[in-house]
Amino acid sequence: MKKKSVSGILTSNQMIxxxxxxxxxxxxxxRNQAFLSVSTAITLCRAMLVTLCFAVCEMLIIISGGIDVSFPAIACAALFIPIKIMTDADLDSVPLAFGMAILIGLIFGAFNALLIxxxxxxxxxxxxGTSSIIxxxxxxxxxxxxxxxxxxxxxxISKQYLFTYTAPTGFEYKLTILFLIPILLCVFVAVLLRYTMLGRGIYAVGGDANAARIAGFNVRRIRVFAYTxxxxxxxxxxxxxxxxxxxxxxxxxxxxxxMVIAAVVVGGTRITGGHGGVLGTILGVCLITLIQNNLIMLGVPTYWQKFVVGLVIVLGTSITSLRAKRIAQGPKV
Structure with missing residues (x-):
């Protein structure tokens, strides 16, 4: 049993x-000896910050059996409208800015939930449709x-940092305090999915909505929660x-x-729902960010980025699908 469990860990999606x-x-x-340094880690964390937030939310929705392509449009509205209102009205408040942004996102998320x-x-x-309207x-x-x-x-807030690293060149690399947002989000969603009845319901609805309904889960409320x-x-x-x-x-x-859907899929979330996790999504975002930001260092032209990301989506979906089929068939006798 121990050999099998170790083998399973070493060949798991996250380890691969x-x-x-x-x-x-x-x-x-x-190609670039300066790449393997603390400064690169800080730059990577900064590049991952927003993508990781989007990816964790997308993961939650896909696990529940849905998909959301409106989040970039919702984000555009949530960042622009509050700042527009505040500058026009000469308002200056951090809680107001974040409060309005969250409220706008909540409204459009609830609108998606209503439609779905x-x-x-x-x-x-x-x-x-929501994306086009926005x-x-x-x-x-x-x-x-x-x-x-x-x-x-x-x-x-852009000038507040968790810590600062000074490179041998004298250049300062600073990790923004805003990186706490994806950290706390990942912890919250991981606990939600693993230890709560709501988390079990999200997996159940994504796996089989009818079976989840028979088991006593309120499918409609779970979907409303995911999108909202x-x-x-x-x-x-x-x-x-x-x-x-x-x-x-x-x-x-x-x-x-x-980019976000590619990160979620390559992270092991099954596109048909019912399977996925936060750790895989974090690694998926890390991989996609590395590909997106560093292909040029490997001599790959920038216009190949979309091709590579598309390839990652196809391969990630194929691998998770094949693994699911193999698990469903069980061990060969």
Whole structure:
């Protein structure tokens, strides 16, 4: 039994991802010796911050049997509208900025939940519609101009750090205090999925909604929670992104859904629902961020990025599907 358990751990999806990340880091490190350093880790954490928040929310929705492609549009609305209101009204409050962003995300998440859990539209169609409504609304009411002068107290958060590392070159690498957001989110969702009845319900609904209903789970409420929670956290992450970039642009995050879904899928979350975890998602985001930011160091042209990400989605989905089939068939006699 011990041999089997060790073998299972060494060949688990998370360990395979870890092997790939280590090999990729070694390959990049051979091209750039400065890559394997504390400064790279800080840069990677900064690059992962918002993507990781989006990916954990997307993971939760996919586990519950749905999918959400509207989160980039929700994020754009949640970061731009509060800053627009605050600058026009000459308001300056960090709690107000984050509160409005979370509220906007919550409203659009609840709207997705209404379409999917109550009207019973297919999740892909519902969230595509929500994305189009938000994009069109932002364009009609605000145009495409960005706001570069954030309220002083909001902008000041971008200058608060967890720690600072000074490289041998004298350049300072600083890890923003906003990195606490994905850390706390990952801990919360991991505990939710592993130790609560709601977490079990999310897995059950994604695995088989009818069986979950017979078992006593309220399928509609679970789906409402998944989309509403995702919307609220998307709003929170969007404001963090706005502060990091020190600008509010209604188009900045558009097109990020492929990267996020790729990270979730390659992290071991089954696209059909019912299976997935936070650790795999963290490793998936790490891998996709490394690929996205460092392909050029391996001599791969930047225009190959989308091809590689698409390949990762196909391979990740195929591997998780094949593993699921093998588990379902059981050991060969």
């Amino acid at each position: 991802l870890l092997y790939i990340i280590v090999v990729l880091c070694v390959l990049i490190g051979t 859990a109550h009207i019973q539209l297919p999740p892909l169609i519902a969230t595509l 994009n069109g609304g932002l364009l009609v009411f605000f145009g495409s101009r960005e706001i570069s002068n954030l309220p002083d107290s909001v902008d000041a 929670f995702s919307g609220a956290v998307t709003g929170l992450a969007a404001m963090a992104y706005c502060i990091l970039m020190r600008t509010a642009n209604p188009k900045n995050l558009m097109g990020s859904e492929m």
